[in-house]
Amino acid sequence: MQTLPEKIILGIDPGTNVLGYGLIRCQQEKISLLSLGVVHLDKYKEQQIKLRKIFEKITHLIKHYQPDEVAIEAPFYGKNVQSMLKLGRAQGVAMVASSIKNLSVYEYAPKKIKQSITGNGNASKEQVAAMLKGILNFEKNTSYLDATDALAAALCHHFQRNNPVKTGNYKSWNDFIVNNPGKVKK
Secondary structure, three states: OOOOOOEEEEEEEOOOOEEEEEEEEEEOOEEEEEEEEEEEOOOOOOHHHHHHHHHHHHHHHHHHHOOOEEEEEOOOOOOOHHHHHHHHHHHHHHHHHHHHOOOEEEEEOHHHHHHHHHOOOOOOHHHHHHHHHHHHOOOOOOOOHHHHHHHHHHHHHHHHHOOOOOOOOOOOHHHHHHHOOOOOOO
């Protein structure tokens, strides 16, 4: 298997009331927690101020931790379209703050993240948080599941980039072999 360089990954769970973030350092098989937390935005009434605060926090995290890549949880469609639009704005601001610093941004659906961490795409936020504590061996008790959701996005990205067989749309086994030279022995 190919040896991957050391990377720091910033995970973001976008929100306009609470934004979660988590940072991990990946050195070969060793993954360590650098930081996790939340930004409380519900105290601000105007959307423009909330979005500016998101930009400022992401910019600060990037400057302080110097991540190599950013993984962000994609907004999901619920019953409230207005909530989805607000989440999309928060995600967009976080993506812009990252791209201004020339960081690659990777987006993952909530089910993909849960599947990657727990093996179950329908796992609860509490199950994800418990699994992360076991994987990353940390005791910090955070009552904010937005922070562990962001951490899960970062770890999901690590697992995806460490996957020797990248997923894709293949028409046949031959198509898979042609598009993955060296990964299949003939």
